Amino acid sequence: DYEHPRPLLDALDHRFGSVEADIYLVGDQLLVAHDPEDLDPSRTLESLYLDPLAARVRAGRGSVYRGHRAPLQLLIDIKTEGSSTYLALDRRLRRHRHLFTTYAGGRVHPGPVTAVISGDRAARGPMEAQTVRRAFYDGRLADLGSTAPASFISLISDNWTLNFGWLGEGAFPDAERRKLRDIVRTAHAHGQKVRFWATPDLAGPARTALWTELLAAGVDYLNTDDLAGLEAFLDSYRPAA
Incomplete structure (x- = not known):
């Protein structure tokens, strides 16, 4: 920022x-x-x-x-x-x-x-x-499901590329989609929000695809340096039925 x-x-x-x-x-x-x-x-x-x-x-x-x-x-x-x-x-x-x-x-x-x-x-x-x-x-993801409460760890963040191989090109592998949704489900059950850094930030279809999957999984924050690009994406985003 x-x-x-x-x-x-x-x-x-x-x-x-x-x-x-x-x-x-x-x-x-x-x-x-x-x-x-x-x-x-x-x-x-x-x-x-x-x-x-x-x-x-x-x-x-x-x-x-x-x-x-x-x-x-x-x-x-x-x-x-x-x-x-x-x-x-x-x-x-x-x-x-x-x-x-x-x-x-x-x-x-x-x-x-x-x-x-x-x-x-x-x-x-x-x-x-x-x-x-x-x-x-x-x-960090190592803290997910730990005894530390959300009143201390309010956010779970980690490096996307150290945990997922998909960078928005081609189909999102089913196993990785399940892993992402399990992470979000566990964090939210503990009252914590989720964020990933090191996600692709070059405007284009790959970034849009990855952001779409993150939102669909319930990830709470998207990391970007492209303020106008993220605003436009969020304004146009429509969850899948």
Whole structure:
């Protein structure tokens, strides 16, 4: 998202329900960039995401999209050491306590934005230790069906190409379709959502075919850098009868 001309705002203009930001802990700052060589002290998580989201929710009377109560997912991919980066992130999330879905008192209290922590796995330890938490953990397929509840692992994500051979060309193998639907069924039964990254993102029939199968299986989020292409696909998508 952050490599688009208007980070966050471009995604919201396309009406998406999830945006992703990669963060690096540099000194005491959380900087947003895909690669270390792109780090810019002016591009902080607060300036690009947290402050604009807070302003938008105020203007939207408590919602990112006025009149639409479902939370926006803010997927935060930690690129530096996970434990220290998460603790720095947690301090910033606490400054916007009314903005974020919160786990407290053994319950999830929905907010306008749900922060989900991905990237470096060392974030898991300090997150699990918290009794009050303003973020949730992005699990992997290895976490599917584990004892970790959806109140901690709210999302199951994995690399498509490490789990499936089909890339949208030709027919989707029946065994892979069953595997995909079993994954989604298990996650949803545990109250978790599903996402795959590393899916084809070049516009064309293969991407359309793969996206169609993902939606038909009930996958909750589609990964793309092509905002207009995904919006057009979703607007035209019609589930099979």
